[in-house]
Amino acid sequence: MEQLDLNELRGRIDEVDSQLTALFLQRMEIVEQVARYKLERGMQVLQPEREQAVIDRAAARAPEAMQGYTGDFFRAVMAVSRAMQQEIIDRSKADK
Numbered sequence: 001m002e003q004l005d006l007n008e009l010r011g012r013i014d015e016v017d018s019q020l021t022a023l024f025l026q027r028m029e030i031v032e033q034v035a036r037y038k039l040e041r042g043m044q045v046l047q048p049e050r051e052q053a054v055i056d057r058a059a060a061r062a063p064e065a066m067q068g069y070t071g072d073f074f075r076a077v078m079a080v081s082r083a084m085q086q087e088i089i090d091r092s093k094a095d096k
């Protein structure tokens with residue numbers, strides 16, 4: 001592959017990444033509110049049924065060859081989501 005082509009492809013990846021970043025941050029802002037909801041009600045951060053539903057719905061939207069990767073992507077996103085929720089909850093409990 002020509003260097004020029006690679007640069008062009010990477011430029012397109014950078015553009016998608018910038019959209020992904022904005023959407024990720026938007027998702028995490030909502031997740032922060034979910035964490036506060038759970039904190040007030042003493043709920044567990046991990047909700048396996050909900051996670052499976054998120055993965056299944058996303059995978060169903062993807063072409064067959066991409067379904068596994070789509071599931072992996074959402075598993076990673078939700079692991080980050082849970083980590084932030086746990087930090088919010090732990091910090092809030094430590095402050096009391």
Ligand SMILES: C=C(O[C@@H]1C=C(C(=O)O)C=C[C@H]1O)C(=O)O
Nearest residue numbers: 034045046047048050051078081
């Ligand atoms: C956001 C939530 O918390 C966790 C993270 C999820 C997510 O990021 O989508 C889904 C389920 C939970 O394990 C939730 O309960 O809805």
